[in-house]
Amino acid sequence: MKIYQIIVPMVGLVGTLYSVRQFRTGINTFFESLLWIMLWLFISLVAIFPDAITFFLSKSIGIKDHINGIVFIGLAILFFLNFKLFNSFKKQNKIITELVRKIALENQAKNENKG
Amino acid sequence: MHQIRSDIAIIIPSYNEGDRLLKVVSAVKEKGYLNIIVVDDGSTDSSIDLIQKYNVTTLRHIVNRGAGAATETGLKYCREFTKFDTIVMIDADTQHDVDDIEKLIVAHYKYGADITIGNRFLENTKDIPFKNWYYNQVANIVTSIFTGKRVQDSQSGFKVFNRNALNKIVIEHDRYEHCSEIFIKAHEYKLKVIDVPIRVYYREEIKDKGQNIFNGIRTFINLFYSALFKNK
Numbered sequence: 001m002k003i004y005q006i007i008v009p010m011v012g013l014v015g016t017l018y019s020v021r022q023f024r025t026g027i028n029t030f031f032e033s034l035l036w037i038m039l040w041l042f043i044s045l046v047a048i049f050p051d052a053i054t055f056f057l058s059k060s061i062g063i064k065d066h067i068n069g070i071v072f073i074g075l076a077i078l079f080f081l082n083f084k085l086f087n088s089f090k091k092q093n094k095i096i097t098e099l100v101r102k103i104a105l106e107n108q109a110k111n112e113n114k115g
Numbered sequence: 116m117h118q119i120r121s122d123i124a125i126i127i128p129s130y131n132e133g134d135r136l137l138k139v140v141s142a143v144k145e146k147g148y149l150n151i152i153v154v155d156d157g158s159t160d161s162s163i164d165l166i167q168k169y170n171v172t173t174l175r176h177i178v179n180r181g182a183g184a185a186t187e188t189g190l191k192y193c194r195e196f197t198k199f200d201t202i203v204m205i206d207a208d209t210q211h212d213v214d215d216i217e218k219l220i221v222a223h224y225k226y227g228a229d230i231t232i233g234n235r236f237l238e239n240t241k242d243i244p245f246k247n248w249y250y251n252q253v254a255n256i257v258t259s260i261f262t263g264k265r266v267q268d269s270q271s272g273f274k275v276f277n278r279n280a281l282n283k284i285v286i287e288h289d290r291y292e293h294c295s296e297i298f299i300k301a302h303e304y305k306l307k308v309i310d311v312p313i314r315v316y317y318r319e320e321i322k323d324k325g326q327n328i329f330n331g332i333r334t335f336i337n338l339f340y341s342a343l344f345k346n347k
Contacts, residue, residue, distance in 0.1 A: 090340075097181075100157075101176070104174040
């Protein structure tokens with residue numbers, strides 16, 4: 001057993017617990033948390049059984065070279081991170097709108113009090 | 116001289132409308148509606164300066180946030196700071212006829228509706244440019260899929276809310292998808308929605324404003340995203 005086969009699953013476990021916490025505190029939805037947990041589980045399994053998983057992937061997807069399986073996983077991770085970024089961007093947008101609205105309403109309240 | 120309507124609020128979201136906003140505000144005042152709430156969505160032109168003499172409530176976004184965000188600011192103001200039972204929303208670009216406000220309100224009371232939609236497609240549609248007609252039909256289909264009911268004019272900016280609708284519908288989408296969102300939420304809360312035919316004028320300078328096929332795609336993605344990942 002190599003050292004990364006211990007470290008990566010440990011990181012995966014922390015990531016999974018973090019995702020559960022994000023769901024319980026209402027930061028992430030059930031669907032988002034589920035996707036994160038599946039991702040961490042997958043990464044951990046690849047670390048523990050690297051050959052078995054990548055050969056399985058290359059066989060089931062139809063990629064001849066199992067190294068391509070790794071590239072495929074990389075793309076999936078990038079896709080997911082992009083999704084996460086999009087989600088974060090939407091949340092930031094919502095906060096900005098709420099702030100702009102609050103300022104507009106407070107300014108109006110001040111004007112009404114002056115009048 | 117028209118009857119004074121102090122029990123009704125008129126919300127006009129506006130972004131860089133120039134003197135069109137002035138035309139709409141003066142026409143609405145002329146009809147006897149005193150409670151006009153203009154929501155300026157971060158305009159960089161002088162449209163707001165032009166209406167100062169009319170003594171209207173002006174809510175100003177310091178930066179542009181979109182038609183949905185501006186509409187919700189007006190609704191939130193009515194919800195939290197006023198007691199109006201009837202709230203009318205009308206576009207600032209002069210595409211609607213202010214004479215139709217009365218028509219919408221009469222039907223709204225007569226049929227006991229929670230939401231009354233000024234429907235552009237019930238009567239004469241020959242003045243509507245094909246591009247706008249096409250986009251609106253696609254948006255209607257998308258909105259109908261989300262509500263499970265046939266929606267005939269999902270993107271109309273001319274609407275009437277009663278207090279029940281005002282309290283229940285809180286717009287979350289900042290841009291044009293808010294029009295579909297209103298239908299989806301009305302369906303969710305089982306609100307009574309009726310359609311009333313209105314006239315619409317697509318003048319040359321406003322033909323390219325607002326909705327197009329790219330906004331349509333964005334609307335669909337955002338509605339789909341919200342349906343999947345709606346935060347609690």
